[in-house]
Amino acid sequence: MRNGKVGFAIIGTGVIAPKHAKAISFIPEAELIAVVDVAEEKAIEFQEKFKCVQNYASLEDCFQDDLVDVVIVCTPSGTHGDLVIQAAKAGKHVLCEKPLEIQADKMTAMIEACKKANVKLGAVYQRRALDTNLQIKRMMEEGVFGKLAFANAYLKYYRSQEYYDSAGWRGTWKMDGGGALMNQGVHGVDMIQWLNGGVKKVFARATAVSRNIEVEDTAAVVVEYNNGSFGIIEGSTVVYPNQATRFEINGDNGTVVVDDNGIQVCETLEGKLDPANWKPAVEFPEADVPPLALGHFRFVWDMTRAVLDDREPFVSGEEARKAVDLIHAIYESARTGKEVIIS
Numbered sequence: 001m002r003n004g005k006v007g008f009a010i011i012g013t014g015v016i017a018p019k020h021a022k023a024i025s026f027i028p029e030a031e032l033i034a035v036v037d038v039a040e041e042k043a044i045e046f047q048e049k050f051k052c053v054q055n056y057a058s059l060e061d062c063f064q065d066d067l068v069d070v071v072i073v074c075t076p077s078g079t080h081g082d083l084v085i086q087a088a089k090a091g092k093h094v095l096c097e098k099p100l101e102i103q104a105d106k107m108t109a110m111i112e113a114c115k116k117a118n119v120k121l122g123a124v125y126q127r128r129a130l131d132t133n134l135q136i137k138r139m140m141e142e143g144v145f146g147k148l149a150f151a152n153a154y155l156k157y158y159r160s161q162e163y164y165d166s167a168g169w170r171g172t173w174k175m176d177g178g179g180a181l182m183n184q185g186v187h188g189v190d191m192i193q194w195l196n197g198g199v200k201k202v203f204a205r206a207t208a209v210s211r212n213i214e215v216e217d218t219a220a221v222v223v224e225y226n227n228g229s230f231g232i233i234e235g236s237t238v239v240y241p242n243q244a245t246r247f248e249i250n251g252d253n254g255t256v257v258v259d260d261n262g263i264q265v266c267e268t269l270e271g272k273l274d275p276a277n278w279k280p281a282v283e284f285p286e287a288d289v290p291p292l293a294l295g296h297f298r299f300v301w302d303m304t305r306a307v308l309d310d311r312e313p314f315v316s317g318e319e320a321r322k323a324v325d326l327i328h329a330i331y332e333s334a335r336t337g338k339e340v341i342i343s
């Protein structure tokens with residue numbers, strides 16, 4: 001830390017890393033100190049573009065830099081566990097891109113390593129930080145929609161074969177850990193399980209219906225939530241055209257339907273409601289950030305404040321693993337043809 005600013009390092013300078021660098025630039029109490037990438041030329045380009053102080057050839061050198069307080073892990077999903085554990089052992093706080101990891105035992109080890117080193121572990125599930133979703137969360141906690149019947153998530157996207165071929169780790173069990181659900185759909189899976197207080201049971205089908213990949217490009221899941229409601233999760237990366245992510249929650253007192261374009265329905269027996277009248281479950285500072293960058297800005301801001309105020313990040317490691325554990329249960333059900341009980 002210097003001049004009272006939390007120092008960040010970004011590991012992995014691929015598709016998602018620029019969102020973190022931009023987010024840091026919007027936060028007065030944060031500074032981008034270092035970048036590391038196994039592809040050295042990418043790190044150099046990134047350093048120049050985002051005016052980052054250092055570009056380290058090795059993780060060890062980066063972790064020895066006293067100005068680095070927080071490491072943001074932006075590498076392929078199957079590398080998260082080892083990198084987080086290494087960072088924690090070096091005494092660095094960690095903000096990890098989704099999914100937290102792709103293996104259950106690695107998630108346990110990451111969480112334990114951060115606890116042992118007394119460093120913070122947060123994960124990026126940016127949908128949770130959007131005002132509308134935080135307001136719906138509050139409404140559900142207050143029971144506005146009555147006894148819930150359904151909570152459905154429609155996560156239907158389009159990714160070409162070229163997308164899967166664009167980086168060797170995409171679409172592999174070893175590094176992506178899954179497909180339409182573990183990579184693209186994990187945000188929506190996380191949202192729907194979070195809104196409903198977790199999942200009790202799942203029954204699923206999942207396979208690659210169209211792309212030449214090891215993992216699923218399409219999955220259909222029947223869910224029973226801890227709150228007693230049922231739901232459907234449809235996840236795909238071979239639906240053309242790409243559909244807006246959509247959530248539907250129906251209860252005996254009301255319904256809310258929200259998609260990427262905003263609230264489509266919010267109505268109870270008492271009449272139409274505007275979720276904006278509910279205080280979000282968590283509040284973030286005002287910032288002149290482009291809408292598509294808002295989620296990452298909020299997560300990086302939250303980690304900055306967690307370090308300065310010595311508090312838990314908004315989405316902790318324990319919270320972040322829930323979506324991955326749920327997706328593992330879905331894969332097990334698809335593999336065995338049987339219902340899987342989670343909790």
Ligand SMILES: NC(=O)c1ccc[n+]([C@@H]2O[C@H](COP(=O)([O-])OP(=O)(O)OC[C@H]3O[C@@H](n4cnc5c(N)ncnc54)[C@H](O)[C@@H]3O)[C@@H](O)[C@H]2O)c1
Nearest residue numbers: 012013014015016037038039074075076077097098099167
């Ligand atoms: N939150 C979101 O919306 C979002 C969006 C896209 C990706 N992601 C997540 O971010 C992570 C990265 O995805 P991406 O699409 O940016 O991948 P990418 O392939 O574009 O970039 C990954 C980078 O990491 C580097 N790298 C790989 N192993 C490394 C190591 N051991 N040390 C240092 N650098 C290493 C690669 O050279 C590459 O530059 C994934 O876990 C993905 O799920 C999140």
